[in-house]
Amino acid sequence: MVLATEWPEYRNVDPTTLTGRTAEALMVDCRTPPSTPPAGAQPAGRCTRSVGPKSSTGTADKGDPDNDPKENPVDLLKNGTMFDVVDALSGVCASANMDLSRDELLALQVAKPAEEAGEALHALQGTMGLMPRCAETCNSRGEHTWGGVSNDCVGAFFASLIALKYIEPEEWRTILVTGVRQRLTEIGSPLADTFTGEPHMLDAAEELAKSYTASAGQVTEQELPTLAVGNLAREAGEAIHALHGIKGLLTRDEECGPQTHSWIGVQHHLVGSCLTALVALSVIDPAGWRETFAEISFRRPRRGREAMAA
Structure with missing residues (x-):
């Protein structure tokens, strides 16, 4: 699964609902992750790779x-x-x-x-x-x-x-x-x-x-x-x-x-x-x-x- 947009409907989706719905247990986040996910937010066995921009100024630079x-x-x-x-x-x-x-x-x-x-x-x-x-x-x-x-x-x-x-x-x-x-x-x-x-x-x-x-x-x-x-x-x-x-x-x-x-x-x-x-x-x-x-x-x-x- 690829997360390629910042729309709240996708950014705020409950990760647990994705389990079993994709062929691979991998999510590629093309946006800057809003924060470190809390314990239990990422289902067991699922891997997230974040490749979006980060900035030390605290902004994702749009x-x-x-x-x-x-x-x-x-x-x-x-x-x-x-x-x-x-x-x-x-x-x-x-x-x-x-x-x-x-x-x-x-x-x-x-x-x-x-x-x-x-x-x-x-x-x-x-x-x-x-x-x-x-x-x-x-x-x-x-x-x-x-x-x-x-x-x-x-x-x-x-x-x-x-x-x-x-x-x-x-x-x-x-x-x-x-x-x-x-x-x-x-x-x-x-x-x-x-x-x-x-x-x-x-x-x-x-x-x-x-x-x-x-x-x-x-x-x-x-x-x-x-x-x-x-x-x-x-x-x-x-x-x-x-x-x-x-x-x-x-x-x-x-x-x-x-x-x-x-x-x-x-x-x-x-x-x-x-x-x-x-x-x-x-x-x-x-x-x-x-x-x-x-x-x-x-x-x-x-x-x-x-x-x-x-």
């Missing part, structure tokens, strides 16, 4: 096939391979969508950070009990948890970098470094003078998070994570806004000006969504966010890491 429990996470920023993985991922995405024109693919990539930010907001609302219609299904996949929120924030981080790569294949790293330095300069951080990219990405995010929380004013500690994830959605949405302006799809674009509705404007906000994704992680879990980021950022881009190895 069934993401990129999650391989056999791998030991490596900090991609510390070992200097994060940006190389982004390059490889962009190639994987392009090869998987060869039937699309470059303009179509570029538009979808610019929209992707907003999709991930929307998923983060969905997960956040779920943790607060505001998504009752999908709570049962989403909870079974670990979506309506802080781990689910963090997973989607990291997704927005990667999506932002991949979009930058699509826009400027050769210069995207320089654009990112310049954009981060600009934002650090705006808050008066001395890191602006020494920021070089990968080695200081999380330090830069932490500086920006300190400035963000310090300016929160009357915002309560409970409200801050919601606003931080919302700020990620805002930056990602502004990148799409700028792209709409480039394509002439905004009827009142004179209010924004040519600099906003330009590829420079798109890039500016993609750098912003990359950074606000990290800031949101920091606000959600100030003490453990770096470890969370290291684990998820290793797990999610498995296909990019495989492409690099090949």
